[in-house]
Amino acid sequence: MPLSASEPYDLAVIGAGSAGLAGAVTAGELGLSVALLDTSAQTGGQFYRTPAPALGAVRPEALHHDWSAYTDLRRRLARSDVVRHLPGHHVWSVTKDEEEGAGVGAGDGLWAVHAVTGADGGGERPVRVRARAVLLATGACERQLPFPGWTLPGVVGAGGAQAMLKSGLVLPGRQIVVAGSGPLLLAVASSLAAAGAQVPAVVEASGYLRYARHPRALATNPHKAAEALLHGAALLWHRVRVRVRSAVTEVHGTDQVEAVTVTRLDRDWRPVPGSGRRIVCDALAVGHGLVPQIELATTLGCATRPLSDGTRALTLDDLQETSVRGLWAAGETGGVGGAQLARVEGELAAVAVAARILGRPAHGGRVRELGRRRDRMRAFADAMAAVHAPGPGWPRWLTDDTAVCRCEEVTAGRVREAIEDLGARDARTVKLLTRAGMGWCQGRMCGAAVACLAARGQPAEPPADRRPFATPVPLSALAVLDAPDTPFVTEPEGSADAPGGHTTTASGPDASPGDG
């Protein structure tokens, strides 16, 4: 906690999932003052998403793996009097004030983390948190590839179904097909089945045998194989059939899902003609892997690296620092690798930040050990990305009237027209010609698909999107930034019990958290 109103935090952590929690509590234990900002009312991120306390879940762990790792982090957060948890804070931008010399090194400047508050950011109360260093732990969002019927109510993201189950204890239907690609599908299917849904099939576009091409990554990460076995056993127990090298290529129904067509795929994910089979269901949970959520970093000019699954992650050094000094990242922002890797990286980043701020070298046994574990799990993450990379043939699922951009209702036909007739070669040009990606979600749902289509069967250059606003911001929140006399506003309900006990946060320009 900053000692006085004008003093910034040592570290602002954005995201209270596995990486952010580990980073925040570790940094706190090393003596730094930390602000931990998160959109949600509760810690845990998506992996450890839990029912709201009012739902009175006696066994929340029934929906989770590795639960004790989370309860340990939560306990360390509750015990800390220097880590301040700021729930309901939607960060829309991170900026740097070069003129102030109080940063991580002489002349480094201070970071300002801009957020709006409220359950969905609609609280319209702007908050600015200033800090000497920033740790980005913003996780990932689901990658979606379009197919005919995917906008029908009852079609939900695989991660979306999981999220709604974990937080609200609800299901989108009784018979739920789970489809797409990636290890998340097995976890989703086993938790839906455990919660009472019938899962007629899990439909995986890749083949699990592809993991055999990465023997070293498999051998050094036995916990991953154990996890897969656990899910496999759960699916066997619930008599869920897993179909590999197949995809849902059409959803049937007028107002809601009535059935899906599952088609076999060749090795390039091209549908095999005549192999379609109809499966009756009332919901479809679908996802084709995860995309690192890195827009706060790319807007600041951080370097990125392409991953073998066609997404893009932040380029990080051995101690988790981005290419921009003073800005660290951990977890899925550096490539999707799971909660365990995220915890290790969060801890490693915190050790590095503490060393920088306290003016000590970052080495020693702890750093070496964390680095070794990070490298081992990163190798598995890279293998996983390669196994589940979408094949070049998936656009053959699309008909001309299939919606690609859900927000702006841009069809595959219009995207193809922009590419074939108007010469668009990248997602940005397609966007300018068709409005695909210009709606509410700013391309988060359709960006990967549009980039892939624009590449016309060649490997797509993953877009490193620069979005000055990472979340929609009311104009009134922006107006306040230039109003010097804005009164301080008290914290929203629910955060007054944050560790540390400060019950107000300053808003408006030139104000630090802890004011008031």
Place this chain on the structure above:
Amino acid sequence: MARTPAELVGAQPGPPFRITFDGRAVTALPGQSVAAALWGAGILAWRTTRGGGRPRGAFCGIGQCYDCLATINGEPNRRACLVPARPGDAVTTQEGHGRAALGI
């Protein structure tokens, strides 16, 4: 074997309460989001799109996709998957951009 998500986690929620969806009574549990309460009542769509007037509901479930926008107590464009349900909330189908009341 659990038959419902609530059984699976041994949920012991406080007393359920009512919200309305387009005037119809819907039962919500304390702690549920508006979207979760609607799913719990078997309602999967509560918005129609600007262009085609197509039905939409919650898709990503984590506030990323904006498919779940709803008009809640007269205020349009609220992300129903994030907003907690409160007793007496009036949720109405959001049509188009949700600003019909302004006449724009």
